[in-house]
Each structure stands twice: as structure tokens, then as C-alpha cells.
Amino acid sequence: xxxxxxxxxxxxxxxxxxxxxxxxxxxxxxxxxxxxxxxxxxxxxxxxxxxxxxxxxxxxxxxxxxxxxxxxxxxxxxxxxxxxxxxxxxxxxxxxxxxxxxxxxxxxxxxxxxxxxxxxxxxxxxxxxxxxxxxxxxxxxxxxxxxxxxxxxxxxxxxxxxxxxxxxxxxxxxxxxxxxxxxxxxxxxxxxxxxxxxxxxxxxxxxxxxxxxxxxxxxxxxxxxxxxxxxxxxxxxxxxxxxxxxxxxxxxxxxxxxxxxxxxxxxxxxxxxxxxxxxxxxxxxxxxxxxxxxxxxxxxxxxxxxxxxxxxxxxxxxxxxxxxxxxxxxxxxxxxxxxxxxxxxxxxxxxxxxxxxxxxxxxxxxxxxxxxxxxxxxxxxxxxxxxxxxxxxxxxxxxxxxxxxxxxxxxxxxxxxxxxxxxxxxxxxxxxxxxxxxxxxxxxxxxxxxxxxxxxxxxxxxxxxxxxxxxxxxxxxxxxxxxxxxxxxxxxxxxxxxxxxxxxxxxxxxxxxxxxxxxxxxxxxxxxxxxxxxxxxxxxxxxxxxxxxxxxxxxxxxxxxxxxxxxxxxxxxxxxxxxxxxxxxxxxxxxxxxxxxxxxxxxxxxxxxxxxxxxxxxxxxxxxxxxxxxxxxxxxxxxxxxxxxxxxxxxxxxxxxxxxxxxxxxxxxxxxxxxxxxxxxxxxxxxxxxxxxxxxxxxxxxxxxxxxxxxxxxxxxxxxxxxxxxxxxxxxxxxxxxxxxxxxxxxxxxxxxxxxxxxxxxxxxxxxxxxxxxxxxxxxxxxxxxxxxxxxx
Numbered sequence: 001x002x003x004x005x006x007x008x009x010x011x012x013x014x015x016x017x018x019x020x021x022x023x024x025x026x027x028x029x030x031x032x033x034x035x036x037x038x039x040x041x042x043x044x045x046x047x048x049x050x051x052x053x054x055x056x057x058x059x060x061x062x063x064x065x066x067x068x069x070x071x072x073x074x075x076x077x078x079x080x081x082x083x084x085x086x087x088x089x090x091x092x093x094x095x096x097x098x099x100x101x102x103x104x105x106x107x108x109x110x111x112x113x114x115x116x117x118x119x120x121x122x123x124x125x126x127x128x129x130x131x132x133x134x135x136x137x138x139x140x141x142x143x144x145x146x147x148x149x150x151x152x153x154x155x156x157x158x159x160x161x162x163x164x165x166x167x168x169x170x171x172x173x174x175x176x177x178x179x180x181x182x183x184x185x186x187x188x189x190x191x192x193x194x195x196x197x198x199x200x201x202x203x204x205x206x207x208x209x210x211x212x213x214x215x216x217x218x219x220x221x222x223x224x225x226x227x228x229x230x231x232x233x234x235x236x237x238x239x240x241x242x243x244x245x246x247x248x249x250x251x252x253x254x255x256x257x258x259x260x261x262x263x264x265x266x267x268x269x270x271x272x273x274x275x276x277x278x279x280x281x282x283x284x285x286x287x288x289x290x291x292x293x294x295x296x297x298x299x300x301x302x303x304x305x306x307x308x309x310x311x312x313x314x315x316x317x318x319x320x321x322x323x324x325x326x327x328x329x330x331x332x333x334x335x336x337x338x339x340x341x342x343x344x345x346x347x348x349x350x351x352x353x354x355x356x357x358x359x360x361x362x363x364x365x366x367x368x369x370x371x372x373x374x375x376x377x378x379x380x381x382x383x384x385x386x387x388x389x390x391x392x393x394x395x396x397x398x399x400x401x402x403x404x405x406x407x408x409x410x411x412x413x414x415x416x417x418x419x420x421x422x423x424x425x426x427x428x429x430x431x432x433x434x435x436x437x438x439x440x441x442x443x444x445x446x447x448x449x450x451x452x453x454x455x456x457x458x459x460x461x462x463x464x465x466x467x468x469x470x471x472x473x474x475x476x477x478x479x480x481x482x483x484x485x486x487x488x489x490x491x492x493x494x495x496x497x498x499x500x501x502x503x504x505x506x507x508x509x510x511x512x513x514x515x516x517x518x519x520x521x522x523x524x525x526x527x528x529x530x531x532x533x534x535x536x537x538x539x540x541x542x543x544x545x546x547x548x549x550x551x552x553x554x555x556x557x558x559x560x561x562x563x564x565x566x567x568x569x570x571x572x573x574x575x576x577x578x579x580x581x582x583x584x585x586x587x588x589x590x591x592x593x594x595x596x597x598x599x600x601x602x603x604x605x606x607x608x609x610x611x612x613x614x615x616x617x618x619x620x621x622x623x624x625x626x627x628x629x630x631x632x633x634x635x636x637x638x639x640x641x642x643x644x645x646x647x648x649x650x651x652x653x654x655x656x657x658x659x660x661x662x663x664x665x666x667x668x669x670x671x672x673x674x675x676x677x678x679x680x681x682x683x684x685x686x687x688x689x690x691x692x693x694x695x696x697x698x699x700x701x702x703x704x705x706x707x708x709x710x711x712x713x714x715x716x717x718x719x720x721x722x723x724x725x726x727x728x729x730x731x732x733x734x735x736x737x738x739x740x741x742x743x744x745x746x747x748x749x750x751x752x753x754x755x756x757x758x759x760x761x762x763x764x765x766x767x768x769x770x771x772x773x774x775x776x777x778x779x780x781x782x783x784x785x786x787x788x789x790x791x792x793x
Contacts, residue, residue, distance in 0.1 A: 029599030036592035037775035044527040056490040238338035244345030256286035291336040302370030357383040382621035383698040386417040432472035484583030501584035504535035543641035556604040564601030571657030578614040609634035627713040628667035658682035666715035673723035678789035726757040731765030
């Protein structure tokens with residue numbers, strides 16, 4: 001046999017070749033797509049729906065310690081904080097509702113149950129039924145004289161006297177129109193016959209004339225009928241009763257039928273294709289809202305005229321881009337809130353928003369005649385939004401201080417949403433929380449001497465809870481755990497139930513006295529399987545965009561041994577959302593997927609691009625009239641950062657996201673083909689003129705008025721630019737972003753002769769997937785796409 005001699009140098013070369021040829025699939029992770037996309041119960045049980053019992057003794061929350069099909073109601077009693085008790089069916093049935101109206105001393109609470117009115121005495125822990133009228137009583141309120149209670153029944157205002165047990169109806173509001181007695185109109189033939197008969201028969205004619213005279217006399221001497229208001233073809237909503245019982249305001253809403261889209265459900269249990277009712281498209285908003293003021297003493301209704309509001313005829317700046325179109329300066333349509341009455345009932349304010357989204361007014365409502373006086377106007381040439389500003393028929397954070405002359409509200413006037421007070425008598429306004437941060441959910445203390453509020457004062461990536469004097473001053477920080485502290489104050493304000501999480505720790509329940517001290521953890525729901533993995537804390541970074549802005553992002557970096565020089569960009573959804581922070585993400589599946597990708601050697605970046613929440617007005621409105629502008633260039637600049645600072649191969653960049661993130665992915669693949677080699681667009685908008693009105697008209701105005709904004713913002717117009725590998729995934733029963741969106745795009749790609757794309761459809765899924773099998777299939781395809789397109793695996 002011939003001897004074979006192998007020198008060490010040759011062996012080293014062969015070993016190097018052998019190991020270098022091992023596919024990157026050899027890089028291992030304790031995670032898998034199947035594991036992280038299974039039913040979330042595998043992670044453990046975590047509390048939700050936290051609220052206090054009315055006596056401040058128990059904290060209630062949804063939980064699951066017994067592996068039930070669904071969460072159940074549990075409680076922790078302050079006297080035994082280590083014991084989590086499942087609430088019995090009997091206890092649940094006898095629980096006092098969470099929501100009601102308290103008297104000033106917080107000793108009694110009004111609430112309704114099964115349409116009946118009850119009074120609960122907190123000190124005696126006793127419940128008393130006050131009224132059962134056989135119909136649904138709503139919105140009971142203590143009046144200025146706390147022996148009287150106002151409530152609403154059948155779209156009318158009533159007062160119940162606790163001492164006398166009597167009920168007074170304040171208003172006479174009716175649906176439809178008043179029926180008028182009308183003389184029967186005869187045909188020409190029958191009129192001739194009647195006239196001839198009356199001419200011939202004198203007695204018959206006399207009787208007719210006597211009947212007419214008797215009717216006229218009865219009408220002239222009859223007591224005057226009570227005033228009645230008829231709503232006609234409008235819906236009655238938002239009834240608000242002044243605490244002194246002298247005034248009632250209400251909204252009149254007229255909705256015309258829109259051209260709603262029908263979404264076919266091909267897998268209905270019947271075996272037949274069924275149509276699911278869905279929304280209409282942007283620009284199809286025909287809702288009209290009016291505000292009415294019912295003066296009880298005058299027994300009449302004033303219709304509130306908004307035509308006198310400051311700047312009500314102002315045209316938006318974008319009209320300059322359409323010089324050939326005739327723009328008329330006319331009174332704009334608005335949406336009015338109900339009236340907010342002062343505690344003594346002598347004054348009222350209204351929050352009003354223009355339907356073109358550019359203005360929010362707070363106006364004083366003159367109770368003598370229903371006229372308006374502007375107190376505060378916030379104008380934004382993009383769109384009015386931000387924490388505490390509300391939408392629809394509400395005014396967000398707004399109300400009266402107990403002095404009956406100051407109101408409070410939130411405004412983005414400085415570029416960040418802050419809490420203000422304003423003197424309605426002299427117009428003086430004060431920012432109580434100045435600074436480059438935002439304020440969330442301010443509420444007055446029981447004694448109305450302090451504010452409790454959450455802010456991002458320490459940074460946009462954390463949330464803390466504070467106490468502050470009612471007219472402003474030094475804020476006392478009441479939480480100290482890094483992350484997000486969502487606080488639920490006990491009714492007596494002595495304790496705080498804290499719903500807390502950190503970047504790699506899901507939400508748990510903590511308890512702390514209101515003041516200094518440490519919080520005590522009450523729940524610990526992570527399963528052994530979930531806790532066994534060392535979940536990463538993403539690094540929070542900022543990189544410079546091409547316009548000089550510093551863009552926040554979360555960065556997941558692999559070890560040197562596993563790094564494959566490829567990167568994945570994740571794009572979160574929108575609707576004013578933030579994902580670069582130090583608390584448990586609502587994108588928890590994606591967070592786990594990013595841990596898996598990092599284990600496999602990918603670098604992952606998750607960017608709070610322009611349009612994201614948490615950074616103030618300028619960041620929020622950075623996408624105005626051009627979605628796919630700065631929000632996309634922020635992704636491109638993030639890639640440049642990865643290439644320059646982390647040695648990422650520019651040919652190995654992928655991008656993915658859902659909803660708005662899917663839209664950005666399409667724009668990236670169509671308009672930045674030199675940057676992105678592969679992309680997965682999930683439940684993505686492809687043409688903004690086909691999305692809903694409430695969201696889209698804010699950012700892009702309406703298609704008929706601002707077609708430029710829609711043309712440059714919709715991916716379907718740029719599909720010819722596709723060069724890299726594209727995965728499109730969409731649920732077929734998506735009633736938010738309709739399946740029609742990707743059907744139209746797919747036809748466009750077919751007509752353009754594009755071959756490097758594929759579509760995955762999910763017949764039983766809506767916008768937010770539910771089935772673990774769907775999640776698993778979708779993310780297996782995403783991982784396969786990146787492995788194949790970026791790593792040639």
C-alpha cells in the first residue's frame with residue numbers, strides 16, 4: 001500500500017477550507033421561529049386590566065394561575081400582599097363598578113347597574129338602590145347641591161332629589177320632527193263637489209264655519225304647550241348637564257351613508273363566501289356635528305354658531321402648490337365637544353376641532369345666548385395631535401379647577417405636549433410643565449390641590465409618575481424603577497399599584513406607598529422556559545440623519561464569533577407609536593425574533609423614524625404630505641450608520657415591518673434598491689388613497705384636495721423600481737388594510753414583468769394575526785428570505 005504523508009501546513013489548509021465551507025446554518029440559537037411564535041402562554045402569565053376596589057383594600061387584575069382557556073379576575077389584598085386570590089363568581093357579581101361619580105368628600109359614589117341607579121356609602125360599605133325606571137339610566141352626577149343628582153334617560157336630562165325622592169324632567173328633546181295637523185288637500189274634482197255642496201246647503205255651510213270658529217277659540221284660550229326640541233334626522237349625543245341644573249348641552253350628529261368596502265371572507269364557517277363590512281376610504285367623511293345649548297329657565301334651545309371663531313376661514317398653506325385651483329375662504333366644518341361646565345354651573349367651555357385637522361379651539365360658551373369667545377387657538381399647518389389632545393367628539397385633557405375661573409388643558413404650542421391652566425376671565429395662560437418632554441394622563445388629586453401625572457422628563461425612553469401643585473411648581477417624583485411605570489392610584493391615594501416593565505422583562509405588578517420608598521413586586525409570571533433564555537437589553541443609540549437630526553434607535557449586536565456582516569432593519573407600525581424605549585415592547589414577538597436573528601449573526605436595528613411618538617411635534621409631523629420621505633431616509637441613514645460604525649456589508653441589508661412598517665418596506669424596496677437587498681412587507685398599505693379617513697387625512701389631507709401628497713407617498717406608483725427580493729404577506733380578512741391593497745400591487749408587479757417577489761396569503765387572519773400557525777409560517781418565510789438573499793443560504 002502506498003504511504004500518504006500529510007504535512008501540518010496542508011492539514012491546516014484543509015481544515016480551514018472544511019470549516020469555512022460549513023454553512024452559516026451551523027450558528028445555533030436556543031430560540032426558533034416555532035418557539036417564539038407559539039401561543040404567548042408559553043411565556044407565562046402576566047397581569048392586565050389593573051384596578052382598585054372602591055375601599056382601597058384590594059388590587060384587581062386579569063391573570064391566569066390555573067392554565068384556564070382565558071384570563072380570569074384575581075385580587076391581592078393589602079393585608080396579605082403575598083397571596084394572589086382568584087375572585088369567585090359570587091364576589092364578581094357583587095362588586096361595585098369601577099366607574100362612577102363621587103361626592104366632594106369621597107364618602108359616596110353614584111353608579112348604574114343594569115340600568116338602575118345606585119348610591120354606595122364607602123364608609124359603611126353599603127349599597128342602596130335609588131331608582132329603577134325600567135329603562136337604562138346613564139351618567140349620574142352629583143350636582144352643586146349634593147342632595148340632588150342629575151342623570152340621562154332616553155336622550156333627556158333629569159334631576160333626582162335624594163331628600164324628597166322626586167324626579168324632575170329638565171328637557172324635552174325628541175327624535176324626528178314634530179307632527180303638524182294638516183288640512184286634507186282635496187283633488188280638483190272633490191274640491192269642486194264640496195264647494196258646490198256648501199253653496200247649495202246653507203245649514204251644512206253654517207256648521208262648517210261654526211266648527212272653524214270653535215277651533216280657533218280653543219287654540220287662543222288653551223294653555224301654552226311646553227317647549228319641545230326635535231332633532232330631525234340627527235342623532236343626539238354627548239348630553240352634559242350643568243351642576244346647578246340650569247343648562248344642558250348636547251351634540252347633534254348627522255351621518256350620511258358612506259361607500260364602505262366589503263371584505264370577502266372565503267373561510268366562513270357556513271362554507272359560503274360572506275362579506276365582512278369594513279370602512280370607507282379617505283376623503284369619504286360626511287359627518288356633521290352641531291352643538292346645542294338648552295336653557296331650562298327660558299325653555300328654549302340655542303344652536304351654537306362656530307362661524308365667529310378666530311381664523312375659522314383660514315386656508316391651509318398647501319394650497320399654494322395648486323395655483324390653478326380656485327380656493328374659497330369659507331367657514332370650515334368643525335367637530336364640537338360637549339360643554340364642560342364649571343363646578344358652580346355658571347360658566348362653560350367647549351373644545352372645537354376643524355375637520356381639516358389644522359385647528360383646535362377652546363372657547364368660552366356664553367350661557368345667555370350660546371355665543372362663543374375664543375380662549376385658546378392651537379394652529380398646526382400639519383395636523384393637531386399629541387398626548388392629551390384627544391379626537392372625535394372629546395376634547396382630551398380638559399376641565400375646570402375648583403375656583404370656577406381657571407380651566408386646564410394640554411397643548412403642543414411649544415412643540416411638546418404640556419399641561420396648561422388659563423384664566424377665563426382675563427385670558428392669562430400658564431404652562432405648568434415647561435421643557436422638551438411630554439406629559440401623559442394628568443389628573444387632579446382628591447382634594448384638588450395637586451396634579452398626578454406621568455412624564456418623559458428624564459428622557460423619551462422612560463416614564464415616571466409625579467405629584468405637582470395645582471398651579472405648577474416643583475414636581476415630586478413618585479416612582480424610581482427604570483423603564484415604564486404605569487401607576488394606578490388607590491381611591492384614597494395612599495397607595496400606588498404600578499404596572500411596570502423593562503426592556504427584557506414583561507409587565508408585572510408592583511405596590512408602593514404614595515411617596516418615597518421602594519416598590520414591592522407582587523407578581524412574577526415568567527415561565528421557566530421563557531426565563532431560561534438570556535433576553536438581550538438592546539443598546540439605545542442615536543445616529544445622525546442627512547438633515548442633521550439625531551435619530552433614536554435600538555441596536556442588537558451579535559458576538560464577534562457569530563457576526564455574519566448582514567443587517568436587518570425593523571420598521572415599527574404607526575398611528576403615533578414609539579418603540580425605542582426601556583420597557584417591554586408591544587412588538588414582543590418581533591423582539592424575540594430579533595434575539596433569534598442576533599444569535600444567528602445578524603445585526604438588527606429598530607428605528608424611531610420621523611412620525612414616531614415620544615419626541616414632540618416636529619418629529620411627529622416630519623412625515624406631513626410625504627410618507628416615504630424622511631421616515632424612509634431615516635432607515636437609509638440608519639443603514640449608513642451600520643456600515644460605517646459596525647462593519648456591515650452594504651450588500652447584505654434587509655428590511656421588514658408590518659402595517660406602516662410594511663408600507664416603508666415597499667417604499668424602501670422600490671425607491672432605495674441600492675440600499676436594501678431584501679424586504680418583507682407585512683399587511684402593508686400600498687396606496688394611501690385606499691386607507692381610512694381619520695388617520696390618512698391628518699397626514700396627507702384629502703386626495704381630491706392634495707393629490708401631490710398621495711402620489712409621492714404611495715408605493716404602487718414606484719413599483720417599477722423593484723430590484724431586490726420581496727416577500728409580501730397579508731391576511732385576507734384584514735378589515736383595516738384591506739387585502740385589495742396587495743392584490744392591486746401584485747397586478748402592477750405582474751404588468752411590470754417583475755419576477756423577484758412572492759406573496760404569502762393568510763385566509764383566516766385580520767390585520768393583527770391571531771393564530772400561532774400563521775405567525776410561524778410568516779416569520780419562517782421572513783427568516784428564509786434573509787438567509788437566502790443576504791447570506792446565500
